[in-house]
Amino acid sequence: MSQKTPVTILGATGSVGQRFVSLLENHPWFEIAKLCASDKSEGKTYAQATNWILSTPIPASIRDRKISSCTPSVKEGLTFSALSSNVAGPIETSYAAQGAKVISCSKNHRMDESVPMVIPEVNGDHIELIHQQKFPHGGYIVTKPNCSVIALCMALKPLLDSFGLEAVSVVTMQAASGAGFPGVPSLALFDNVIPYIEDEEEKMESEPNKIFAKLQNSKLQFLPLSISSSCNRIPVTEGHMEVVSVKLKKKSTLEALKDAWLSWKNPLESFELPSSPTKMIYYFDEPQFPQTRLHRDFDKGMAVHIGRLRKCPILDFKFTLLSHNTLRGAAGGALLTAELLAKKNLL
DSSP states (O other): OOSOEEEEEETTTSHHHHHHHHHHTTOSSEEEEEEEEOGGGTTSBHHHHOOOOSSSOOOTTTTTOBEEESOOOTTOOEEEEOOOTTTHHHHHHHHHHTTOEEEEOSSTTTTOTTSOBOOHHHHGGGGGGGGGOOOGGGOEEEEOOOHHHHHHHHHHHHHHHHHOEEEEEEEEEEOGGGGOSSOSOHHHHTTOOBOOOTTHHHHHHHHHHHHTOEEETTEEEOOOOEEEEEEEEOSOSSOEEEEEEEEESSOOOHHHHHHHHHHOOOTTGGGOOTTOOSOSEEEOOSTTOOOHHHHTTGGGGTSEEEEEEEEOSSSSEEEEEEEOTTIIIIIHHHHHHHHHHHHTTOO
16 A cells, blocks of 8 residues: 555543554554543643553554543544444444544444445455445444454354354453453452353344344345353453364364365455455364463464364364454454455555
8 A cells, every 4th residue: 555544543542542552553554643541631641641551562663642531523534443342332423424434443334234344254244334324424333353252253254164053162362352351350260161242142142143234235234143152251361262172064074164264265365355364263282272371472463273173072062262352353353344445446
Protein backbone atom coordinates (compact mmCIF):
# COMPACT_ATOMS: atom_id res chain seq x y z
CA MET A 1 0.00 0.00 0.00
CA SER A 2 1.44 3.34 -1.04
CA GLN A 3 -0.03 5.24 1.91
CA LYS A 4 -0.88 3.96 5.36
CA THR A 5 -4.53 4.01 6.46
CA PRO A 6 -5.16 6.10 9.61
CA VAL A 7 -6.71 4.17 12.48
CA THR A 8 -8.80 5.10 15.53
CA ILE A 9 -8.70 2.85 18.60
CA LEU A 10 -11.68 2.92 20.96
CA GLY A 11 -10.85 1.72 24.47
CA ALA A 12 -7.17 2.27 23.73
CA THR A 13 -6.02 2.17 27.36
CA GLY A 14 -7.44 -1.27 28.23
CA SER A 15 -5.73 -4.63 27.85
CA VAL A 16 -7.03 -5.30 24.32
CA GLY A 17 -6.48 -1.65 23.36
CA GLN A 18 -2.86 -2.02 24.40
CA ARG A 19 -2.54 -5.03 22.11
CA PHE A 20 -3.82 -2.90 19.23
CA VAL A 21 -1.26 -0.18 20.04
CA SER A 22 1.55 -2.73 20.15
CA LEU A 23 0.52 -4.52 16.94
CA LEU A 24 0.04 -1.29 14.99
CA GLU A 25 3.38 0.23 15.99
CA ASN A 26 5.15 -1.00 12.86
CA HIS A 27 2.25 -2.20 10.75
CA PRO A 28 2.97 -1.83 7.01
CA TRP A 29 -0.60 -0.82 6.05
CA PHE A 30 -2.09 1.02 9.05
CA GLU A 31 -1.01 3.74 11.48
CA ILE A 32 -2.57 5.06 14.66
CA ALA A 33 -4.22 8.44 14.16
CA LYS A 34 -6.49 8.71 17.21
CA LEU A 35 -6.61 7.14 20.68
CA CYS A 36 -9.94 7.18 22.48
CA ALA A 37 -10.95 6.12 25.97
CA SER A 38 -13.32 7.03 28.80
CA ASP A 39 -14.03 10.62 29.83
CA LYS A 40 -11.70 10.31 32.85
CA SER A 41 -8.77 9.74 30.47
CA GLU A 42 -9.65 12.49 28.01
CA GLY A 43 -6.89 15.09 27.66
CA LYS A 44 -4.24 12.97 29.39
CA THR A 45 -1.28 11.56 27.52
CA TYR A 46 -1.44 7.89 26.67
CA ALA A 47 1.33 7.14 29.19
CA GLN A 48 -0.51 9.02 31.94
CA ALA A 49 -3.84 7.33 31.25
CA THR A 50 -2.66 3.76 30.70
CA ASN A 51 -1.71 1.08 33.19
CA TRP A 52 0.55 -0.65 30.66
CA ILE A 53 0.62 -4.42 31.22
CA LEU A 54 2.49 -5.78 28.18
CA SER A 55 6.07 -7.02 28.41
CA THR A 56 7.20 -4.59 25.68
CA PRO A 57 7.33 -0.84 26.43
CA ILE A 58 4.76 1.69 25.24
CA PRO A 59 5.81 2.71 21.72
CA ALA A 60 7.76 5.97 21.92
CA SER A 61 5.60 7.55 19.23
CA ILE A 62 2.46 6.92 21.32
CA ARG A 63 3.54 7.82 24.86
CA ASP A 64 2.74 11.53 24.60
CA ARG A 65 -0.32 11.29 22.34
CA LYS A 66 -3.40 12.88 23.89
CA ILE A 67 -6.46 10.75 24.63
CA SER A 68 -9.78 11.76 23.06
CA SER A 69 -13.27 10.85 24.19
CA CYS A 70 -15.23 8.18 22.31
CA THR A 71 -17.21 10.75 20.34
CA PRO A 72 -17.15 10.33 16.56
CA SER A 73 -16.30 13.12 14.18
CA VAL A 74 -17.66 13.47 10.66
CA LYS A 75 -16.57 10.71 8.27
CA GLU A 76 -14.51 8.61 10.64
CA GLY A 77 -12.27 5.98 9.01
CA LEU A 78 -11.02 2.57 10.09
CA THR A 79 -11.88 2.14 13.78
CA PHE A 80 -10.95 -0.72 16.10
CA SER A 81 -13.21 -1.12 19.12
CA ALA A 82 -11.73 -2.63 22.27
CA LEU A 83 -14.52 -1.21 24.41
CA SER A 84 -16.22 -3.04 27.26
CA SER A 85 -19.54 -4.55 26.26
CA ASN A 86 -21.16 -2.35 28.93
CA VAL A 87 -20.73 0.67 26.64
CA ALA A 88 -19.66 -0.66 23.24
CA GLY A 89 -23.02 -1.08 21.50
CA PRO A 90 -24.24 2.52 21.11
CA ILE A 91 -20.73 3.95 20.71
CA GLU A 92 -19.91 1.59 17.85
CA THR A 93 -23.24 2.41 16.20
CA SER A 94 -22.56 6.14 16.51
CA TYR A 95 -19.18 5.73 14.82
CA ALA A 96 -20.62 3.67 11.97
CA ALA A 97 -23.28 6.37 11.52
CA GLN A 98 -20.48 8.88 10.88
CA GLY A 99 -18.91 6.70 8.20
CA ALA A 100 -16.50 4.69 10.32
CA LYS A 101 -15.50 1.18 9.32
CA VAL A 102 -15.80 -0.34 12.80
CA ILE A 103 -14.14 -3.66 13.63
CA SER A 104 -15.28 -4.67 17.08
CA CYS A 105 -13.92 -7.05 19.70
CA SER A 106 -17.09 -6.66 21.79
CA LYS A 107 -20.10 -8.97 21.84
CA ASN A 108 -22.84 -6.37 21.32
CA HIS A 109 -23.40 -6.62 17.55
CA ARG A 110 -22.16 -10.17 16.89
CA MET A 111 -25.56 -11.74 16.32
CA ASP A 112 -27.10 -8.77 14.44
CA GLU A 113 -28.53 -10.05 11.17
CA SER A 114 -26.50 -7.83 8.85
CA VAL A 115 -23.28 -7.72 10.88
CA PRO A 116 -20.61 -10.22 9.82
CA MET A 117 -18.86 -12.10 12.64
CA VAL A 118 -15.61 -13.01 10.95
CA ILE A 119 -12.70 -15.38 11.27
CA PRO A 120 -10.98 -14.43 7.99
CA GLU A 121 -9.76 -17.92 7.01
CA VAL A 122 -13.03 -19.60 8.02
CA ASN A 123 -15.86 -17.34 6.81
CA GLY A 124 -14.25 -14.38 5.08
CA ASP A 125 -17.07 -14.39 2.52
CA HIS A 126 -19.48 -13.17 5.24
CA ILE A 127 -17.88 -9.74 4.88
CA GLU A 128 -20.34 -9.18 2.03
CA LEU A 129 -23.04 -8.65 4.68
CA ILE A 130 -21.77 -5.11 5.23
CA HIS A 131 -23.59 -4.11 2.04
CA GLN A 132 -26.87 -4.87 3.86
CA GLN A 133 -26.14 -2.28 6.55
CA LYS A 134 -27.86 1.09 6.22
CA PHE A 135 -25.30 3.41 7.80
CA PRO A 136 -24.61 6.67 5.92
CA HIS A 137 -21.26 7.68 4.41
CA GLY A 138 -20.30 4.03 3.82
CA GLY A 139 -20.03 3.17 7.51
CA TYR A 140 -20.37 -0.40 8.76
CA ILE A 141 -19.70 -2.73 11.69
CA VAL A 142 -17.79 -6.01 11.51
CA THR A 143 -17.20 -8.11 14.61
CA LYS A 144 -14.83 -10.84 15.61
CA PRO A 145 -16.25 -13.81 17.56
CA ASN A 146 -15.65 -14.70 21.18
CA CYS A 147 -11.97 -15.60 21.74
CA SER A 148 -12.66 -19.25 22.64
CA VAL A 149 -15.08 -19.60 19.73
CA ILE A 150 -12.39 -18.42 17.29
CA ALA A 151 -10.02 -21.22 18.27
CA LEU A 152 -12.80 -23.81 18.30
CA CYS A 153 -14.02 -22.86 14.82
CA MET A 154 -10.49 -22.79 13.39
CA ALA A 155 -10.05 -26.38 14.57
CA LEU A 156 -13.51 -27.50 13.45
CA LYS A 157 -13.47 -25.93 9.97
CA PRO A 158 -11.34 -28.65 8.27
CA LEU A 159 -13.44 -31.36 9.95
CA LEU A 160 -16.67 -29.70 8.84
CA ASP A 161 -15.39 -29.47 5.26
CA SER A 162 -14.16 -33.07 5.14
CA PHE A 163 -16.65 -35.03 7.23
CA GLY A 164 -19.51 -32.79 8.36
CA LEU A 165 -20.38 -32.19 12.01
CA GLU A 166 -23.37 -33.35 14.04
CA ALA A 167 -22.43 -32.47 17.62
CA VAL A 168 -19.61 -30.88 19.61
CA SER A 169 -18.78 -30.96 23.31
CA VAL A 170 -16.17 -28.52 24.57
CA VAL A 171 -14.65 -27.75 27.97
CA THR A 172 -12.51 -24.60 28.14
CA MET A 173 -9.67 -23.61 30.47
CA GLN A 174 -9.44 -19.87 29.92
CA ALA A 175 -6.65 -17.50 30.87
CA ALA A 176 -7.10 -14.68 33.37
CA SER A 177 -6.43 -12.05 30.67
CA GLY A 178 -9.72 -13.00 29.04
CA ALA A 179 -11.47 -11.10 31.81
CA GLY A 180 -9.65 -7.87 30.94
CA PHE A 181 -7.68 -5.79 33.41
CA PRO A 182 -7.74 -5.86 36.42
CA GLY A 183 -10.04 -8.85 35.80
CA VAL A 184 -10.49 -11.58 38.40
CA PRO A 185 -9.07 -10.66 41.86
CA SER A 186 -5.82 -12.52 42.51
CA LEU A 187 -7.05 -14.15 45.73
CA ALA A 188 -10.04 -15.53 43.85
CA LEU A 189 -7.93 -17.11 41.11
CA PHE A 190 -4.66 -18.02 42.79
CA ASP A 191 -4.56 -21.75 43.65
CA ASN A 192 -8.05 -22.03 42.22
CA VAL A 193 -10.24 -22.78 39.21
CA ILE A 194 -13.50 -20.87 38.74
CA PRO A 195 -16.08 -23.01 36.88
CA TYR A 196 -18.16 -20.10 35.63
CA ILE A 197 -17.60 -17.23 33.17
CA GLU A 198 -20.62 -15.01 32.63
CA ASP A 199 -22.29 -15.47 29.20
CA GLU A 200 -19.35 -17.53 27.92
CA GLU A 201 -21.14 -20.84 27.49
CA GLU A 202 -24.01 -19.15 25.64
CA LYS A 203 -21.54 -17.63 23.19
CA MET A 204 -19.76 -20.94 22.67
CA GLU A 205 -23.04 -22.65 21.89
CA SER A 206 -24.52 -20.03 19.54
CA GLU A 207 -21.75 -18.16 17.68
CA PRO A 208 -20.37 -21.14 15.66
CA ASN A 209 -23.80 -21.65 14.07
CA LYS A 210 -23.50 -18.17 12.56
CA ILE A 211 -19.81 -18.47 11.70
CA PHE A 212 -20.41 -21.72 9.78
CA ALA A 213 -23.57 -20.38 8.10
CA LYS A 214 -23.87 -20.43 4.32
CA LEU A 215 -24.29 -17.06 2.65
CA GLN A 216 -27.14 -17.37 0.16
CA ASN A 217 -28.90 -14.44 -1.54
CA SER A 218 -27.23 -12.04 0.94
CA LYS A 219 -28.72 -13.96 3.90
CA LEU A 220 -27.09 -16.36 6.33
CA GLN A 221 -28.43 -19.90 6.61
CA PHE A 222 -27.23 -20.95 10.07
CA LEU A 223 -25.61 -24.36 10.51
CA PRO A 224 -27.77 -26.60 12.75
CA LEU A 225 -24.91 -27.78 14.95
CA SER A 226 -25.49 -28.95 18.54
CA ILE A 227 -22.79 -27.67 20.92
CA SER A 228 -22.43 -28.28 24.65
CA SER A 229 -19.88 -26.13 26.47
CA SER A 230 -18.47 -25.74 29.98
CA CYS A 231 -16.18 -22.76 30.58
CA ASN A 232 -13.62 -22.36 33.36
CA ARG A 233 -11.24 -19.57 34.41
CA ILE A 234 -7.78 -20.81 35.39
CA PRO A 235 -4.64 -19.12 36.85
CA VAL A 236 -2.79 -18.68 33.53
CA THR A 237 -1.99 -15.22 32.15
CA GLU A 238 -2.47 -15.80 28.39
CA GLY A 239 -3.74 -18.69 26.29
CA HIS A 240 -7.06 -20.55 26.23
CA MET A 241 -7.03 -24.35 26.16
CA GLU A 242 -10.06 -26.39 25.09
CA VAL A 243 -10.87 -30.10 25.30
CA VAL A 244 -13.17 -30.97 22.39
CA SER A 245 -15.22 -34.03 21.44
CA VAL A 246 -16.91 -34.27 18.05
CA LYS A 247 -19.53 -36.42 16.37
CA LEU A 248 -19.02 -36.51 12.60
CA LYS A 249 -21.59 -37.05 9.85
CA LYS A 250 -19.23 -39.36 7.94
CA LYS A 251 -17.27 -42.20 9.48
CA SER A 252 -13.57 -41.51 9.69
CA THR A 253 -10.26 -42.50 11.24
CA LEU A 254 -7.67 -40.83 13.43
CA GLU A 255 -5.30 -40.54 10.47
CA ALA A 256 -7.99 -38.99 8.28
CA LEU A 257 -8.74 -36.31 10.88
CA LYS A 258 -5.06 -35.50 11.26
CA ASP A 259 -4.70 -35.30 7.49
CA ALA A 260 -7.71 -32.95 7.27
CA TRP A 261 -5.96 -30.53 9.61
CA LEU A 262 -2.51 -30.82 8.05
CA SER A 263 -3.66 -30.61 4.43
CA TRP A 264 -6.25 -27.85 4.87
CA LYS A 265 -5.60 -24.98 2.47
CA ASN A 266 -5.91 -21.44 3.75
CA PRO A 267 -8.17 -19.63 1.25
CA LEU A 268 -6.42 -16.34 2.04
CA GLU A 269 -2.87 -17.57 1.49
CA SER A 270 -2.45 -15.69 -1.80
CA PHE A 271 -3.54 -12.43 -0.15
CA GLU A 272 -0.31 -12.28 1.90
CA LEU A 273 -1.96 -10.48 4.80
CA PRO A 274 0.67 -9.13 7.24
CA SER A 275 -0.97 -10.64 10.35
CA SER A 276 -1.59 -14.10 8.88
CA PRO A 277 0.24 -16.96 10.57
CA THR A 278 2.51 -19.13 8.44
CA LYS A 279 0.03 -21.96 9.06
CA MET A 280 -3.42 -21.69 10.61
CA ILE A 281 -3.16 -25.11 12.30
CA TYR A 282 -0.24 -26.85 14.01
CA TYR A 283 -0.68 -30.48 15.01
CA PHE A 284 1.39 -32.26 17.67
CA ASP A 285 1.91 -36.03 17.89
CA GLU A 286 3.56 -35.67 21.30
CA PRO A 287 0.94 -36.65 23.92
CA GLN A 288 1.94 -33.82 26.29
CA PHE A 289 1.35 -31.06 23.70
CA PRO A 290 0.06 -28.41 23.16
CA GLN A 291 1.05 -26.53 26.30
CA THR A 292 0.11 -22.96 27.13
CA ARG A 293 3.53 -21.59 28.06
CA LEU A 294 5.34 -23.33 25.20
CA HIS A 295 3.03 -22.70 22.27
CA ARG A 296 0.70 -19.73 22.81
CA ASP A 297 3.09 -17.16 21.27
CA PHE A 298 4.22 -19.30 18.34
CA ASP A 299 3.67 -17.90 14.82
CA LYS A 300 2.78 -14.39 16.07
CA GLY A 301 0.20 -15.88 18.45
CA MET A 302 -2.17 -16.24 15.48
CA ALA A 303 -2.34 -20.01 14.97
CA VAL A 304 -4.33 -22.75 16.69
CA HIS A 305 -2.41 -25.69 18.16
CA ILE A 306 -3.99 -29.15 18.27
CA GLY A 307 -2.95 -32.41 19.91
CA ARG A 308 -4.07 -35.45 21.91
CA LEU A 309 -6.33 -36.73 19.13
CA ARG A 310 -7.97 -40.01 20.14
CA LYS A 311 -11.23 -41.89 19.88
CA CYS A 312 -14.13 -40.80 22.08
CA PRO A 313 -16.29 -43.55 23.64
CA ILE A 314 -19.36 -41.28 23.66
CA LEU A 315 -19.00 -39.23 20.47
CA ASP A 316 -16.47 -40.12 17.74
CA PHE A 317 -13.18 -38.34 18.44
CA LYS A 318 -11.66 -35.99 21.01
CA PHE A 319 -8.69 -33.64 21.01
CA THR A 320 -7.11 -30.68 22.80
CA LEU A 321 -6.50 -27.24 21.30
CA LEU A 322 -4.74 -24.05 22.37
CA SER A 323 -4.81 -20.47 21.11
CA HIS A 324 -3.64 -17.03 22.25
CA ASN A 325 -6.73 -15.24 23.53
CA THR A 326 -5.61 -11.58 23.24
CA LEU A 327 -3.74 -11.99 19.94
CA ARG A 328 -5.68 -14.35 17.68
CA GLY A 329 -8.68 -14.13 20.00
CA ALA A 330 -8.85 -10.33 20.17
CA ALA A 331 -6.67 -7.58 18.68
CA GLY A 332 -4.72 -9.77 16.27
CA GLY A 333 -7.88 -11.37 14.90
CA ALA A 334 -9.52 -7.96 14.42
CA LEU A 335 -6.40 -6.64 12.69
CA LEU A 336 -6.36 -9.61 10.33
CA THR A 337 -9.99 -8.85 9.45
CA ALA A 338 -9.07 -5.23 8.67
CA GLU A 339 -6.29 -6.47 6.38
CA LEU A 340 -8.80 -8.65 4.52
CA LEU A 341 -11.15 -5.67 4.16
CA ALA A 342 -8.27 -3.63 2.78
CA LYS A 343 -7.45 -6.34 0.23
CA LYS A 344 -11.10 -6.32 -0.85
CA ASN A 345 -11.01 -2.49 -1.23
CA LEU A 346 -13.66 -2.10 1.47
CA LEU A 347 -11.83 0.46 3.61
